[in-house]
Amino acid sequence: MNKTTIFTIVCVFVLLSGCGLFKQKAAVYYLGKARAAAQQQNLTPAEADAAFAQIDKSFSYAPGSAQAVTVLEDLAEAAVKSGYSKAQELELAALKKMLAQDERFWAAREALVNFLAARGDIGGLADEAVAAEKLASGAGKGEPGVRYCALLTQLAATASAVPWIAAEAALNVNKSPAAFVEKTGFYSSAVAKAADLRKELVQMAGSDPSLKQAAPAELVSAAEVAAADALKNAGEIARAKEFNDRLAAEPAFGRAVEMAVRGNTALVAKDYPKARAFYKGALSQYPGLIDARRQLAEADFQEGVRLAAVGESRKAANQLLGRAYAGADSVINDSPAVSNYLPFLERDKFLGETYALKAAAISAMRAVGGKNIKKKTLARLETEFKSSLDEAIKLSPEGRLARELLERYTKEGF
Numbered sequence: 001m002n003k004t005t006i007f008t009i010v011c012v013f014v015l016l017s018g019c020g021l022f023k024q025k026a027a028v029y030y031l032g033k034a035r036a037a038a039q040q041q042n043l044t045p046a047e048a049d050a051a052f053a054q055i056d057k058s059f060s061y062a063p064g065s066a067q068a069v070t071v072l073e074d075l076a077e078a079a080v081k082s083g084y085s086k087a088q089e090l091e092l093a094a095l096k097k098m099l100a101q102d103e104r105f106w107a108a109r110e111a112l113v114n115f116l117a118a119r120g121d122i123g124g125l126a127d128e129a130v131a132a133e134k135l136a137s138g139a140g141k142g143e144p145g146v147r148y149c150a151l152l153t154q155l156a157a158t159a160s161a162v163p164w165i166a167a168e169a170a171l172n173v174n175k176s177p178a179a180f181v182e183k184t185g186f187y188s189s190a191v192a193k194a195a196d197l198r199k200e201l202v203q204m205a206g207s208d209p210s211l212k213q214a215a216p217a218e219l220v221s222a223a224e225v226a227a228a229d230a231l232k233n234a235g236e237i238a239r240a241k242e243f244n245d246r247l248a249a250e251p252a253f254g255r256a257v258e259m260a261v262r263g264n265t266a267l268v269a270k271d272y273p274k275a276r277a278f279y280k281g282a283l284s285q286y287p288g289l290i291d292a293r294r295q296l297a298e299a300d301f302q303e304g305v306r307l308a309a310v311g312e313s314r315k316a317a318n319q320l321l322g323r324a325y326a327g328a329d330s331v332i333n334d335s336p337a338v339s340n341y342l343p344f345l346e347r348d349k350f351l352g353e354t355y356a357l358k359a360a361a362i363s364a365m366r367a368v369g370g371k372n373i374k375k376k377t378l379a380r381l382e383t384e385f386k387s388s389l390d391e392a393i394k395l396s397p398e399g400r401l402a403r404e405l406l407e408r409y410t411k412e413g414f
Helices: 003-038 046-063 066-081 087-101 106-116 122-138 146-171 179-205 210-214 217-230 234-249 251-268 272-285 290-308 314-334 347-372 375-395 401-414
Strands: none
Touching: 003 046, 003 066, 003 217, 046 066, 046 087, 066 087, 066 272, 066 290, 087 106, 087 401, 106 122, 106 146, 122 146, 146 179, 146 217, 146 251, 179 210, 179 217, 179 234, 179 251, 210 251, 251 272, 251 290, 272 290, 272 314, 290 347, 347 375, 347 401
């Protein structure tokens, strides 16, 4: 090799080394400016925009920088606290741009899942789960680490969606029968998938502990925390599955559920005759639907209280309240043998709310009866009221009706 060739090689090496050093310094410089902005308490929109641009610039010099993701999250949080409405939009765009450059950039994937989970974006989380599943299935035989991280991401996205799906299902129990059934099905599918993913990850880490050790700690933590939260209530998961299985096996049950939810919709609208008609229709289809029996008592109670409040008919009000009391008491007596069927309302809470309804009916009967109630009857009613209220608070401490009754009883007595 002649001297000219050697000289040329040395020059190229020096230039390349200098270029790499320049990029490293530039990345540190721009990220430092963005970090300083993220630490400010009152960012102006112009300062926030400049800082987001600096993160983008830094990342262009140092692709795959996990520090850039951390600073991005801190900056977005600071900008939101400063009242900048575009902060989250810019954060999302930055994360998507990072992933467009490298779909295996796990720090950005974990941050994106956290971003979507914090906002309850079920559709976005589903998209991320699908994308992660594709990465996992596309990983080569010599890339177990890639598959492991992709499965972690899929688990984090899937499990993070579970509480939001459950919340949507619970909301629709008073709005839409079709949406309630659909969301309950989604819930069961999501928890089953999360359980399968967690099992596979445990098996992989058991066979090769280095997989978990090499994976980003934040991603491992995000997946484990989300999975623990999604799968913590084994009883509710089992009840939702049983509900879905019964829907598939018993058409009459499906019709009863539809009528019960329509009854709830009517009850929310204070259309008591319509609500009662739906609840009775539900029970004619499926007599064991104790949920509808409880709501039938609720409809009687609410209408009875309304009649008493406006003074339309004391006799009719008393009859409705008496039916509400008897209905709630009947549900309580049957509850050891028959549990509520509709998911997303745990048995203890369902029973606690039924005890509260019974106590409220007794309290309203006392108010309507007034001085006409005999002392012996009054003493019996108060004893039963206190017993029902105690059970309501014990079974469902956060129940609003029970707390209100307790507060009123403490201040005013029976």
